[in-house]
Amino acid sequence: MPLGATVSHLAERIRAATTTEEVADALTELTAAHNGILAALGEVLAATAEFHDELGEAADPHIARRLRYLADERLRSIRTDLCDTRNALADRHAPHPGRSTCTEEVSAAERERSAVCACPPPPRTVPAPPPPVAAGLRR
Numbered sequence: 001m002p003l004g005a006t007v008s009h010l011a012e013r014i015r016a017a018t019t020t021e022e023v024a025d026a027l028t029e030l031t032a033a034h035n036g037i038l039a040a041l042g043e044v045l046a047a048t049a050e051f052h053d054e055l056g057e058a059a060d061p062h063i064a065r066r067l068r069y070l071a072d073e074r075l076r077s078i079r080t081d082l083c084d085t086r087n088a089l090a091d092r093h094a095p096h097p098g099r100s101t102c103t104e105e106v107s108a109a110e111r112e113r114s115a116v117c118a119c120p121p122p123p124r125t126v127p128a129p130p131p132p133v134a135a136g137l138r139r
Contacts, residue, residue, distance in 0.1 A: 007037055018099045020089040027086035031079055038079045045071035 001009075013026045030037045049067035052060045 010037075018096055020092040020094050020096070024086050024090035027082055027089070031083045031086055038075060038082070042071045042075050045075065 007030075010026045010030060014023050017023045017026070028036075033039060045067045049064040049071070052064040052067065
């Protein structure tokens with residue numbers, strides 16, 4: 001799975017979560033100090049800054065400083081806020097009031113699955129492409 005898809009999967013897990021613990025677990029993968037996604041992003045920013053330090057053009061030191069600023073200030077702020085959110089959710093131990101675990105079964109009293117179901121929506125069907133147009137003129 002590509003890295004971007006792995007990160008997107010965390011968002012899917014949060015959207016499908018029915019308890020605070022489930023969201024806290026997903027945020028842990030994002031915010032872990034040594035092997036979390038944000039820590040890895042910080043490493044990418046630092047490595048790119050080091051690369052720019054050695055390029056030698058006039059704008060390169062400015063770009064390197066900007067990348068370090070993003071890693072040291074902005075990313076740290078994001079990580080801190082998400083860690084605080086993760087800790088608060090982990091301490092809460094509560095179900096989400098608007099979500100419940102879905103069995104994908106419809107009771108006799110319901111016509112279809114509830115709109116607040118935590119299950120992902122069914123896959124979309126892609127329409128078949130139109131037939132190819134013949135190239136050139138026919139006589």
